[in-house]
Amino acid sequence: MASAEQGQRVLLQGNEAVVHGAIAAGCRFFAGYPITPASEISELLSVMLPKVGGTFIQMEDEIASMGAIIGASLAGVKSMTATSGPGFSLMQENLGYACITEVPCVVVNVMRGGPSTGLPTNVSQGDVLMARWGTHGDHPIIVLAVSSVSDCFSITVRAFNLSEKYRVPVILLSDEVVAHTRESVVLPSQDKVRVVDRIAPSVPPQWYKPYADNNRGVPDMAAFGEGYRHHVTGLVHDERGFPTQQPKEIESFLMRLHDKITKGFSEIMITKNHLMEDAEVCVIAYGCVSRAALMAIKMARQHGIKAGLLQLVTLFPFPRKAVDAALRQCKAAIVPELNLGQMAREINRVNQTGTRIIKHNRIDGQMITPNEILKQILGVS
Amino acid sequence: MVVETEVIRREYLRHDKKFPHVWCPGCGNGIVLGSLLRAIHGLGLPKDDVVVVSGIGCSSRMTTYIDFNTLHTTHGRALTFATGVKLAKPRLKVIAVMGDGDATAIGGNHFIHAARRNISITAIIVNNSTYGMTGGQYSPTTPYGSRSTTSVYGHVEHDFSIAELAVTAGASFVARGTVYHAAQLDKLLEEAMSKRGFSVVEVISNCHVQHGRRNKLGDAVTMITGFRDRAVPVAKAAKMTAEEMQGKFSIGVLCDVDKPVSTEEYERIRSEACQLKS
Numbered sequence: 001m002a003s004a005e006q007g008q009r010v011l012l013q014g015n016e017a018v019v020h021g022a023i024a025a026g027c028r029f030f031a032g033y034p035i036t037p038a039s040e041i042s043e044l045l046s047v048m049l050p051k052v053g054g055t056f057i058q059m060e061d062e063i064a065s066m067g068a069i070i071g072a073s074l075a076g077v078k079s080m081t082a083t084s085g086p087g088f089s090l091m092q093e094n095l096g097y098a099c100i101t102e103v104p105c106v107v108v109n110v111m112r113g114g115p116s117t118g119l120p121t122n123v124s125q126g127d128v129l130m131a132r133w134g135t136h137g138d139h140p141i142i143v144l145a146v147s148s149v150s151d152c153f154s155i156t157v158r159a160f161n162l163s164e165k166y167r168v169p170v171i172l173l174s175d176e177v178v179a180h181t182r183e184s185v186v187l188p189s190q191d192k193v194r195v196v197d198r199i200a201p202s203v204p205p206q207w208y209k210p211y212a213d214n215n216r217g218v219p220d221m222a223a224f225g226e227g228y229r230h231h232v233t234g235l236v237h238d239e240r241g242f243p244t245q246q247p248k249e250i251e252s253f254l255m256r257l258h259d260k261i262t263k264g265f266s267e268i269m270i271t272k273n274h275l276m277e278d279a280e281v282c283v284i285a286y287g288c289v290s291r292a293a294l295m296a297i298k299m300a301r302q303h304g305i306k307a308g309l310l311q312l313v314t315l316f317p318f319p320r321k322a323v324d325a326a327l328r329q330c331k332a333a334i335v336p337e338l339n340l341g342q343m344a345r346e347i348n349r350v351n352q353t354g355t356r357i358i359k360h361n362r363i364d365g366q367m368i369t370p371n372e373i374l375k376q377i378l379g380v381s
Numbered sequence: 382m383v384v385e386t387e388v389i390r391r392e393y394l395r396h397d398k399k400f401p402h403v404w405c406p407g408c409g410n411g412i413v414l415g416s417l418l419r420a421i422h423g424l425g426l427p428k429d430d431v432v433v434v435s436g437i438g439c440s441s442r443m444t445t446y447i448d449f450n451t452l453h454t455t456h457g458r459a460l461t462f463a464t465g466v467k468l469a470k471p472r473l474k475v476i477a478v479m480g481d482g483d484a485t486a487i488g489g490n491h492f493i494h495a496a497r498r499n500i501s502i503t504a505i506i507v508n509n510s511t512y513g514m515t516g517g518q519y520s521p522t523t524p525y526g527s528r529s530t531t532s533v534y535g536h537v538e539h540d541f542s543i544a545e546l547a548v549t550a551g552a553s554f555v556a557r558g559t560v561y562h563a564a565q566l567d568k569l570l571e572e573a574m575s576k577r578g579f580s581v582v583e584v585i586s587n588c589h590v591q592h593g594r595r596n597k598l599g600d601a602v603t604m605i606t607g608f609r610d611r612a613v614p615v616a617k618a619a620k621m622t623a624e625e626m627q628g629k630f631s632i633g634v635l636c637d638v639d640k641p642v643s644t645e646e647y648e649r650i651r652s653e654a655c656q657l658k659s
């Protein structure tokens with residue numbers, strides 16, 4: 001079992017880095033159910049959490065795990081679960097519950113091939129749209145994708161911070177390749193890690209309205225047991241938390257859920273540009289595929305082609321501004337994905353400039369290689 | 382008694398909530414609610430330290446009306462949320478209120494595992510032999526042969542005995558009461574809430590609107606007094622034959638054992654691990 005001292009160079013696999021990121025971000029509760037390729041996250045947290053005064057529990061299934069992390073978060077403790085496709089399917093109902101009750105939590109989905117039990121030990125990016133739309137109803141959610149071991153640390157911290165700040169569940173999409181790749185990384189020491197905590201109410205308990213709007217659109221959040229007795233329900237509720245059927249209250253509540261995320265767009269949208277300054281052809285990729293894409297654009301540059309990479313870290317809300325800029329700049333965009341084009345669909349949706357968008361997909365459980373992407377780049381140049 | 386009720390009403394109901402409640406007149410849920418509040422009052426638990434979690438169903442609406450930290454969750458999952466709350470803040474008194482369908486159909490797996498785990502939570506299961514809220518379909522406790530909206534020809538499956546299931550699954554304390562025996566129910570709930578480990582109180586209740594009407598069991602009063610006639614104290618029931626127990630059920634404490642409690646065990650592990658580190 002790897003034990004990483006912060007501030008030191010260590011060899012870690014992605015799943016282990018997620019654990020270190022979570023602990024650094026202040027996660028003190030984890031509930032999960034074993035599934036490949038996410039199991040190492042549970043295993044390492046079962047060792048580390050009690051050492052920092054936290055709690056680990058292996059629940060009877062993923063539905064229970066999701067319920068438990070919501071309960072723990074309501075009791076004031078930063079919480080997380082980790083799973084893969086089939087488990088993520090089971091979490092959807094309670095994920096929706098976390099959306100409507102605005103309970104911060106982080107759900108890691110280490111993607112593997114699907115549908116169903118699919119390809120347990122093979123890589124995939126097949127759950128992208130499910131992460132956005134898997135639970136019923138209109139709801140906002142934040143979906144982030146990691147591509148490296150160092151991402152696994154820093155983006156996990158980001159996931160917690162965004163979750164706490166906006167009171168929204170955050171889905172961290174990892175994949176089998178990122179999860180099991182070992183890389184040498186330097187983890188920042190704790191004092192270098194920016195940690196955001198939810199804002200607790202400062203008014204006297206009798207004045208507290210648990211779902212009242214404010215200038216952030218994010219109500220202050222009281223933990224159970226701190227004197228602010230309130231009601232939490234998955235039913236659409238008024239600002240006091242009680243069920244409502246008033247059309248006016250319903251709409252203003254649901255709109256606030258969306259608006260709070262809109263207000264935070266600039267902070268939530270994380271993308272990375274690689275050699276994009278003068279790019280004429282770009283690759284838009286995320287997760288493990290962006291690693292192959294980075295190599296491919298470098299190879300293309302050796303062929304004299306001005307290729308660049310737009311790496312999406314935030315997948316949802318969709319980083320339209322960054323994608324739009326890349327599409328305006330380039331004559332063609334190649335979108336390699338380990339699915340049949342789930343993000344390509346989003347990219348096409350925002351394509352205002354008629355830029356050629358070329359999908360490149362694999363669903364055979366194998367990685368997309370740099371050479372495959374290079375071939376596509378050469379094809380459009 | 383009158384003063385007592387007034388105190389309970391003033392102290393524990395949410396007056397800023399838009400009453401009325403959703404229950405049908407005469408529903409046993411109100412009696413269970415009264416018992417729950419009297420038990421909490423009797424134990425002198427500070428309101429801020431009590432968390433009441435419920436699932437989905439008529440009985441689960443209880444959390445809306447009472448002035449504690451309340452959590453109305455998803456159907457069948459109350460115990461999973463309760464587990465998270467309890468583990469995250471063990472000093473809180475966590476009570477889960479569920480219907481029979483909620484606790485033993487969709488939530489059956491969570492129920493047996495909470496019992497096996499022996500986590501310090503009190504589960505109150507309001508058993509009205511049907512799915513009240515969705516309109517009287519058969520539930521895991523609907524008796525063989527009875528009619529429901531999904532068994533109009535008579536039910537062909539057999540029912541669970543919730544309390545016995547809890548005993549077998551490993552709960553520390555298991556009791557059964559009825560909404561007729563309200564005074565006894567207060568006591569059973571007090572005992573359950575004072576117990577270390579997972580405690581279960583199954584409350585036989587009336588849904589005269591959905592279950593009673595379809596099976597010609599009479600109005601609320603008839604159904605509730607029917608529980609008086611069919612209930613047999615546990616000790617007496619133990620001496621009766623299966624035949625004598627036909628159509629009857631036992632009430633009282635079925636099981637009260639002491640064994641390691643996972644919530645407390647984990648606290649020990651945590652403090653040991655913390656020391657190990659420093």
Ligand SMILES: Cc1ncc(C[n+]2csc(CCOP(=O)(O)OP(=O)(O)O)c2C)c(N)n1
Nearest residue numbers: 438439440456480481482483511512513514
């Ligand atoms: C996942 C899911 N399935 C089904 C329902 C619909 N539903 C709401 S309440 C209920 C039954 C409640 O019955 P029970 O738990 O016995 O409680 P009662 O209403 O009788 O008190 C069902 C099936 C739901 N809300 N969620």
Ligand code: SF4
Nearest residue numbers: 404405408439513588
């Ligand atoms: S439907 Fe049945 S359980 Fe529900 S409130 Fe009415 S009587 Fe009670």
